[in-house]
Amino acid sequence: xxxxxxxxSFANLSELQTELLAVLAVDTQTSKGADARPEPVLxxxxxxxxxxxxxxxASGEFNAGANETLLLHAPVGVKASRxxxxxxxxxxxxxxxxxxxxxxTAVRFAKPRNIRExxxxxxxxxxxxFNGCARAAVEGAFIGDFDPDTYRSDRKDRSLQxxxxxxPSAVDQPAVQTQFQEGVIVGESQNFARSLVNEPGNKxxxxxxxxxxxQMAEQLGLKCAIFSTDKLRDLKMGxxxxxAQGSAEPPALIVLRYDPPGVNDGPVLxxxxxGITFDTGGISLKPADNMEKMxxxxxxxxxxxxxxxxxxxxxxxxxxxxxxxxxxxxxxxxAQKPGDIQIAMPLAPSKAGKAIEIxxxxxxxxxxxxxxITYARQLGATHIIDAATLTGAxxxxxxxxxxxxxSNDEDTYEKFTTGLAVSGEKFWRLPVGDEYAEMIKxxxxxxxxxxxxxxxxxxxxxxxxxxxxxxxxIHLDIAGVAWVEEAKPYIAKGPSGIAVxxxxxxxxxxxSHR
Ligand code: BES
Ligand code: MN
Ligand code: ZN
Numbered sequence: 215x216x217x218x219x220x221x222x223s224f225a226n227l228s229e230l231q232t233e234l235l236a237v238l239a240v241d242t243q244t245s246k247g248a249d250a251r252p253e254p255v256l257x258x259x260x261x262x263x264x265x266x267x268x269x270x271x272a273s274g275e276f277n278a279g280a281n282e283t284l285l286l287h288a289p290v291g292v293k294a295s296r297x298x299x300x301x302x303x304x305x306x307x308x309x310x311x312x313x314x315x316x317x318x319t320a321v322r323f324a325k326p327r328n329i330r331e332x333x334x335x336x337x338x339x340x341x342x343x344f345n346g347c348a349r350a351a352v353e354g355a356f357i358g359d360f361d362p363d364t365y366r367s368d369r370k371d372r373s374l375q376x377x378x379x380x381x382p383s384a385v386d387q388p389a390v391q392t393q394f395q396e397g398v399i400v401g402e403s404q405n406f407a408r409s410l411v412n413e414p415g416n417k418x419x420x421x422x423x424x425x426x427x428x429q430m431a432e433q434l435g436l437k438c439a440i441f442s443t444d445k446l447r448d449l450k451m452g453x454x455x456x457x458a459q460g461s462a463e464p465p466a467l468i469v470l471r472y473d474p475p476g477v478n479d480g481p482v483l484x485x486x487x488x489g490i491t492f493d494t495g496g497i498s499l500k501p502a503d504n505m506e507k508m509x510x511x512x513x514x515x516x517x518x519x520x521x522x523x524x525x526x527x528x529x530x531x532x533x534x535x536x537x538x539x540x541x542x543x544x545x546x547x548x549a550q551k552p553g554d555i556q557i558a559m560p561l562a563p564s565k566a567g568k569a570i571e572i573x574x575x576x577x578x579x580x581x582x583x584x585x586x587i588t589y590a591r592q593l594g595a596t597h598i599i600d601a602a603t604l605t606g607a608x609x610x611x612x613x614x615x616x617x618x619x620x621s622n623d624e625d626t627y628e629k630f631t632t633g634l635a636v637s638g639e640k641f642w643r644l645p646v647g648d649e650y651a652e653m654i655k656x657x658x659x660x661x662x663x664x665x666x667x668x669x670x671x672x673x674x675x676x677x678x679x680x681x682x683x684x685x686x687x688i689h690l691d692i693a694g695v696a697w698v699e700e701a702k703p704y705i706a707k708g709p710s711g712i713a714v715x716x717x718x719x720x721x722x723x724x725x726s727h728r
Pocket of ligand 3: 490493511576578579603604
């Protein structure tokens, strides 16, 4: 995919020479009742642009609904070839997230029409804070620019060549410049994660995922080590290895380190991602219907790699370790079986690892993550966040709107939720607790890898909590939201890139500790 050039402009809107100038509008209607009509208002003071849209607004055919669009050609007194009005919806409900989506909508309007150049005008008021909107608009443009059809033999790359964010000159220009650059970094990092998730299982094996992570790390100056079977044996990662043993593809333990110069104390954060490059279920084989989608079972790992990319570029003053546990879950003569006992990685070589009774080989994500979490603790992590497409039960509970979040520590959870105001991503907390731990006690060993029918997302989290022990920990179950099932005006059907932004904000929230 061609790289989208980005530019920040403080020029007068009508002076902008571009193929398509997008301007935002809100619906200001306040009255309710049978005769109430939408009252669209354009968010600009530019007289020429206001004049150009006024007949269309007066006609009543545009209501400024969220992501509703209106196109005008050759507007008089405006240098842009076309004007696109994008609705934010009712003024009272417009948020930074509405701006992010509107920017994506503008980009996705342009792409199929072969328009390769877009400028988006951002109003100073209506949605606060302005700086947050500037960042969100750039992110939204990158999100909208992504399409998954990379393997089409006649693919025409319709990604944008250039995106200009047009901001009013009265704003704090250096601050907006900073937010703009952050938007570029975060948007590109989210698309980096999405491009990994989009790859099918035969094109992105654990080994290849390791290589992709390694290339990214090398380019951006992160320390990187990619381990496989031998090292997993040295570390006694019996849970992780038990998943990999059924596949001809060797596993990959991807370890990235961000160590900012001069930061020698304070927290050490670990981002642990589930990297199952394909999940057949193993011997507890999944049904054929929709199994092809299980190529996205590495979306948690990809999100952590995306977050590490953004961290490498934004350089927060806090140490971060990125760990992705990559394997393929396959049925085979060597595959593990229900009833097998696996010994998880011990926290120290002198200690005993937990004995896991495998009830269902399809509950493999928690197995690889258990060892990933223990490894993070062994490396000195003071706080851990994991992301995983872990359970169908989480999709049953929260649908495809919210992802699940679980935690064993209120302060750490608080930091995560505070960041959601910036990231705009939707997470909903579900509980953990000792009563749930009862549900995964094993008769023969320490712990079972499934807890029966009820509370499946919670017992999965409970399994991970048993390995986080007293280390402050957050678990993100992104099974329902890592894949966009139906295209929206601002995002293609396919990988969403969920959690990159929220994990990044969580990491940045630890900077204030210093
Ligand atoms: N990767 C799946 C979870 C999943 C389901 C992700 C749907 C995305 C969409 C996971 O490895 C899995 O198979 N979980 C099982 C656990 C069960 C066997 C306890 C599930 O949710 O059915
Ligand atoms: Mn599974
Ligand atoms: Zn899985």
